[in-house]
Amino acid sequence: MSRSRKRRVKPHFWMLAVLLLLFIFLLFTNPGRYFMSWVFEKTVSEHSSPEKITRIGIPLPEEYSVFGIDVSRYQNNIEWNRVADFKSGRFTVEFVFMKATEGTSMKDPQFSSNWKGAFQNGIPRGAYHFFRAGLDAEKQANHFCRNVKMQTGDLPPVLDVEEIPAGMNKSELVNAVKVWLQIVERYYRIKPIVYTGANFYEQYFRGTIVEKYPLWVAHYYQNRPATFADWKYWQFSDKASIDGISGPVDVNVFSGSAAQLESMRKK
Numbered sequence: 236m237s238r239s240r241k242r243r244v245k246p247h248f249w250m251l252a253v254l255l256l257l258f259i260f261l262l263f264t265n266p267g268r269y270f271m272s273w274v275f276e277k278t279v280s281e282h283s284s285p286e287k288i289t290r291i292g293i294p295l296p297e298e299y300s301v302f303g304i305d306v307s308r309y310q311n312n313i314e315w316n317r318v319a320d321f322k323s324g325r326f327t328v329e330f331v332f333m334k335a336t337e338g339t340s341m342k343d344p345q346f347s348s349n350w351k352g353a354f355q356n357g358i359p360r361g362a363y364h365f366f367r368a369g370l371d372a373e374k375q376a377n378h379f380c381r382n383v384k385m386q387t388g389d390l391p392p393v394l395d396v397e398e399i400p401a402g403m404n405k406s407e408l409v410n411a412v413k414v415w416l417q418i419v420e421r422y423y424r425i426k427p428i429v430y431t432g433a434n435f436y437e438q439y440f441r442g443t444i445v446e447k448y449p450l451w452v453a454h455y456y457q458n459r460p461a462t463f464a465d466w467k468y469w470q471f472s473d474k475a476s477i478d479g480i481s482g483p484v485d486v487n488v489f490s491g492s493a494a495q496l497e498s499m500r501k502k
Contacts, residue, residue: 288478291323293486296458296471301489301496303330305363305470308345310480315352317479328358328477330489330496332393332451335362335383339374342382354386359500361390363430364415369400372411376418385423389501392419393428393451397435409443416448425501430470433462449499451487466490467499 295302302325306313318328331353334343346362353360364379366372383392394415399408412429419427429445433454440446441464451468454460460469468487475486489496 287317288321288476289323290476291326291486292476293472293474295324295326296469296488299488299490300325301329301491301493302326303332303468303487303489304328304475304477304480305332305334305485305487306345306349306480307334308343310482310484311345313345313349313352314479315349315356315358318477319356319358321478326486329493330359330361330390330487332361332363332390332487334395335364336375336379337365338367339370339378346382350383359388359390359496361393361428363393363395366394366396366412366415368396368398368403368408368411372414373418376415376422379415379419380422385425385501387501390499391425391428391449391501392423393430394419395430397431399439405439408439409445412440413444416445423501428467430468433460436462436464 304318318331321328331349333346333349333353335346335350336342350360350362362379362383362385364375366375379392385392394412396408396412416427416429426448428449428451429440430451431440431453433452436450436452446464449468450464450466451470452460452462452464452466453470454462455470455472457471460466460471467490469490470485470487473483473485475484477484477486
């Protein structure tokens with residue numbers, strides 16, 4: 236009686252299966268789409284050499300003299316020496332905040348380069364975490380602390396809160412935000428900043444423990460942000476042109492003087 240042979244699965248079958256899984260990951264999952272968009276933007280930026288920009292291209296709020304920017308992977312590869320040298324009227328880049336992390340596991344792919352570049356070119360820098368209120372706040376705080384190594388002279392860490400998940404109430408949101416802020420404050424021994432929109436702040440954070448933390452408020456194209464809160468930073472536009480950066484850039488003012496900004500930096 237002859238033995239039956241086991242059928243071998245051909246190597247190209249496994250290759251096709253792997254490619255199919257990779258295709259599904261890249262197109263139908265958030266990390267996959269995030270990776271694909273970053274690769275595309277990085278490729279485009281590396282093959283372009285933007286001309287020197289000499290004008291910021293937007294009106295500046297009156298009564299303020301200390302300006303800065305915030306960046307993330309969306310600004311691609313930044314030439315920080317050009318950013319440091321940029322001047323348009325009374326605008327110069329006196330500080331920068333940059334995205335470091337998001338949720339419990341995501342790190343901005345440009346963070347390490349931006350963190351190093353700003354420091355090497357003498358621009359006071361700060362890092363921010365994009366908060367996912369539906370995820371564990373303690374894990375998010377620990378994720379940020381693992382990835383951001385602050386030094387003397389750095390600006391305080393920032394918690395970026397822009398959304399509340401369906402089914403979560405105001406009290407639950409505030410408690411989650413408080414957990415993140417307290418862990419990060421203990422770890423770095425400096426009080427973090429809270430970033431949010433003017434309307435979001437008035438709806439969810441007014442009259443809560445969040446008021447004890449410095450506020451960075453976003454409200455575009457206005458003479459002043461629509462809040463009575465005592466804010467420290469105001470993100471007033473997302474359409475600035477800055478030499479050394481491709482595409483539009485978020486720009487901010489600091490509410491005080493250069494000396495007061497200096498006093499906020501880590502000792």
